[in-house]
Amino acid sequence: MNNLISKLTVALILTATAALAADKVALNIELPKPLFVGTPVPIKGIPNLEPKAKGERPDFLVAPGTVNLAKGKKVTSSDKEPVIGTLDLVTDGDKEGDEGAWVELGPGKQWVQIDLEKESEIAALVVWHFHSQERVYLDVVVQASNDPAFEKDVTTLFDNTPGTGKDLAYVESYKGKLIDAKGVKARYVRLLSKGNTTNKLNHYIEVEVYGKPAA
Secondary structure (H helix, E strand, C coil): CCCHHHHHHHHHHHHHHHHHHHEEEEECCCCCCCCCCCCCCCCCCCCCCCCCCCCCCCCECCCCCCCCCCCCCEECCCCCCCCCCHHHHHHHHCCCCCCCCCCCECCEEEEEEEEEEEEEEEEEEEEEEECCCCCCCCCEEEECCCCCCCCCCCEEEEEEECCCCCCCEEEECCCCCCEEEEEEEEEEEEEEEEECCCCEEECCCCCEEEECCCC
């Protein structure tokens, strides 16, 4: 009897999962062209480094009508005077790795923050730091909140800080890093880093935030 109940439970779960998947579509992420310049600095001493992905990234399923909510939205930062570029480059839609496509923030822990203008249901983020050379950005944290100061009601979506974070460090590529936001509802998204394996600076080429304005 217990065996029959277990089988029925599994069947119901599989049916429900299939029904949910049927209502979803693959997220269409337009990728920039691969671009490699200069001689990369060897990546050493990075614990818990994610293996390099081979082939195409698996489809990420989202609800129909999901869009990039970050396009053209206002960006603020802990660095009021970026070393290179301007903060609007983070959401201008240009993901290429060419000169002039990125903003460069100073050394140490720095953040950029995107105002989506209203509370939104966020499905995923895709982040491009600097992908013209292989490098790993350090202490990468991605958070969402309705509080612009990020002092309360903060949801951490990604954290690869050694010793405290649960996510893996990763090598930058033209594909960007896709982060599952699991439908969190928030108006603001904040991304932090603390230099990289090539130098102590922090770079952002583009950040896309996919979702829908919350009802």
